[in-house]
Amino acid sequence: xxxxxxxxxxxxxxxxxxxxxxxxxxxxxxxxxxxxxxxxxxxxxxxxxxxxxxxxxxxxxxxxxxxxxxxxxxxxxxxxxxxxxxxxxxxxxxxxxxxxxxxxxxxxxxxxxxxxxxxxxxxxxxxxxxxxxxxxxxxxxxxxxxxxxxxxxxxxxxxxxxxxxxxxxxxxxxxxxxxxxxxxxxxxxxxxxxxxxxxxxxxxxxxxxxxxxxxxxxxxxxxxxxxxxxxxxxxxxxxxxxxxxxxxxxxxxxxxxxxxxxxxxxxxxxxxxxxxxxxxxxxxxxxxxxxxxxxxxxxxxxxxxxxxxxxxxxxxxxxxxxxxxxxxxxxxxxxxxxxxxxxxxxxxxxxxxxxxxxxxxxxxxxxxxxxxxxxxxxxxxxxxxxxxxxxxxxx
Numbered sequence: 143x144x145x146x147x148x149x150x151x152x153x154x155x156x157x158x159x160x161x162x163x164x165x166x167x168x169x170x171x172x173x174x175x176x177x178x179x180x181x182x183x184x185x186x187x188x189x190x191x192x193x194x195x196x197x198x199x200x201x202x203x204x205x206x207x208x209x210x211x212x213x214x215x216x217x218x219x220x221x222x223x224x225x226x227x228x229x230x231x232x233x234x235x236x237x238x239x240x241x242x243x244x245x246x247x248x249x250x251x252x253x254x255x256x257x258x259x260x261x262x263x264x265x266x267x268x269x270x271x272x273x274x275x276x277x278x279x280x281x282x283x284x285x286x287x288x289x290x291x292x293x294x295x296x297x298x299x300x301x302x303x304x305x306x307x308x309x310x311x312x313x314x315x316x317x318x319x320x321x322x323x324x325x326x327x328x329x330x331x332x333x334x335x336x337x338x339x340x341x342x343x344x345x346x347x348x349x350x351x352x353x354x355x356x357x358x359x360x361x362x363x364x365x366x367x368x369x370x371x372x373x374x375x376x377x378x379x380x381x382x383x384x385x386x387x388x389x390x391x392x393x394x395x396x397x398x399x400x401x402x403x404x405x406x407x408x409x410x411x412x413x414x415x416x417x418x419x420x421x422x423x424x425x426x427x428x429x430x431x432x433x434x435x436x437x438x439x440x441x442x443x444x445x446x447x448x449x450x451x452x453x454x455x456x457x458x459x460x461x462x463x464x465x466x467x468x469x470x471x472x473x474x475x476x477x478x479x480x481x482x483x484x485x486x487x488x489x490x491x492x493x494x495x496x497x498x499x500x501x502x503x504x505x506x507x508x509x510x511x512x513x514x515x516x517x518x519x520x521x522x523x524x525x526x527x528x529x530x531x532x533x534x535x536x537x
Contacts, residue, residue: 188404191221198230205242205281207234208326208363216367241282249274250507250532257303259515259524266526271306273298281318290328291315300339304347307339314359328361334378353382355393371399380423391423391435410447413464417441436483440468444491456496456506465490486516505534 198213211234217227251272258267278293296310316330333356337349357378364370376395399415406412419438444464453459465488472483493509513526 189220191217191224191227194220195224195226198227202230202234205240210234212365212367219367241280243278243280243282244536246277246279246534246536247275248532248534250530252528252530254526254528256524256526257300257306259526261521261523262525263520267303269300269302269306271298271300288318289315290318290330292332304339307347307349309337309349311335314357316359323365325365326363328359328363330359330361332357332359351383353380353390355380369400369402371401373398389423391421393422394418394420406445408447410445413442413444413446415442436470436472438468438470440466440487442466446495449494454494454496455500457498457501458496460495460497462491462493462495462507462509464492483522484518485522488512488514488516499533503535503537505536507532507534 194213194217198210198217201207201210201213211231214227214231214234217224218231221227249272251270254267254269254271256266257269257271260267273296275294275296277295278291280289280291282289292312292314294310294312296308298306298308300306312332312334314330314332316328318326318328321327333354335354336352338352339347339349355378357376360373360375362373364372374395374397376393378393379391380393381390395417396419397415397417399413402412402414403410417438417440419436419440421436421438423435442464444462447461447463448458449461450459451457467489468485468487470483470485470487472485489511491509491511493507496506496508498504499506507530509528509530509532511528511530513524513528515522515524517523
């Protein structure tokens with residue numbers, strides 16, 4: 143269970159709010175390069191009606207109609223007599239929402255100094271890996287119903303540590319309901335299917351079924367320019383293959399990302415995402431290899447700061463600084479241990495994002511993360527250094 147949890151956290155960091163992992167589905171398309179550039183201009187002048195108006199127009203051109211409407215409303219808050227914003231809002235209220243399908247392909251590699259998450263009694267397990275991910279996010283109007291659907295496929299391969307090889311498929315779909323001025327609510331059903339590589343002692347690299355899941359997903363999206371971006375709830379059931387380490391059971395996951403853009407004296411955005419996880423895996427009658435049933439509280443903080451233009455072979459360089467902190471409380475312990483297990487997970491992150499890398503539509507992310515787990519059971523403690531490079535293309 144420890145390694146799969148580590149993989150999930152690492153994948154979330156790599157995907158960087160990809161929106162498909164464990165049901166955090168988006169209700170709007172991905173931002174385009176133009177809207178990102180306009181947003182960075184807005185960061186420099188957050189109270190400038192012209193900067194807000196330019197950003198709203200970029201969002202509208204990208205098909206992000208709901209986001210554009212909110213920014214147009216913010217323009218009118220700053221300047222109630224802005225005729226362009228008034229006309230744009232009137233036009234958006236009359237025009238039908240066009241279908242929008244966004245595709246994102248990411249690929250890259252990473253170096254890990256301890257990919258097996260060995261405790262300090264053992265030598266670290268140095269490894270390299272490659273990964274690729276493809277997502278589809280579709281928003282369309284079907285009669286009077288607005289339908290949001292997401293598909294995600296991920297796979298990686300390690301040079302040495304075959305249990306770290308994961309292939310993952312996820313899909314969810316559901317209507318987006320208008321709550322008459324109180325926001326929007328998306329209700330969806332989804333599923334996951336996961337394959338994992340075998341132990342190195344098995345002598346082969348063929349992946350085998352690890353678990354599948356059925357999920358019910360709720361996403362609440364506020365209406366105005368609230369710092370709260372959404373409240374996301376997933377309730378599902380994970381069905382694992384028979385094993386002493388992984389067991390089936392209900393799962394609850396919740397996140398509530400909050401975006402703040404005026405906390406610093408310099409141009410920067412802070413994204414704070416508190417979360418909660420309940421893994422209700424059933425405990426077998428025999429002694430488990432590792433405990434599985436746990437409660438987790440977590441929080442992620444990440445800042446995006448524009449650093450330079452037309453440098454490092456890209457149009458825009460953005461600095462990324464963040465950290466993920468999680469506390470796990472298990473209701474059992476590993477064999478030979480006494481007392482319930484408690485873990486604290488800390489993953490600081492620093493990186494660079496190069497927009498329009500090589501003056502193409504590509505986005506290049508260079509990241510370093512230090513993954514440290516503190517546990518009351520010494521064998522579950524580990525430290526890992528992760529250096530990653532990710533190329534992303536949206537179309």
